[in-house]
Amino acid sequence: MNFAKILLLAALLVPCGPLFAHQYQAGELHIDHPWSREMPPSAPTAAAYFVIQNRGAEADRLLGVATPAAGRAELHEHVHVGGMMKMQPVASVAVPAHGEVRFAPGGYHVMLFELPRQFRDGERFPLTLRFEKAGEVEVAVAVQKDAPAAAPHGHDQGAGHDH
Secondary structure, three states: OOHHHHHHHHHHHHHHHHHOOOEEEEOOEEEEEEEEEOOOOOOOOEEEEEEEEEOOOOOEEEEEEEOOOOOEEEEEEEEEEOOEEEEEEOOEEEEOOOOEEEEOOOOEEEEEEOOOOOOOOOOEEEEEEEEOOOEEEEEEEEEEOOOOOOOOOOOOOOOOEEO
């Protein structure tokens, strides 16, 4: 394959952003593939998900989130209470040293309220994560029709939980 064909192939792959994982870094923290499921236009809320990996020797804590795409953004989790699943806000989420925390359906997630509109498949919106030690990092949340393929993990979604 000649060089021109390789360049053309590379150029064609670039617009396929949501098909490939996107990553961000804040100090020793790596934020992998922020995404949100496409919701019906009338849905009053949406949720955002991602994985935070801490490659450092010190724990950190996610203290809050913000986005211009919603009137309000909060850290939430799903918990089992009396045999029922319940969603509740959390003040912060601990990110253990040499560990990870998954924000995924049925576990931790970012709830987005007071949406002026729902984002469509293929769109992106900014989300700022505020960490106790690593500071702020802005990520682009990819809106997708379906959840991305599950990555192998062995970590409890509730690890690092802190009210």
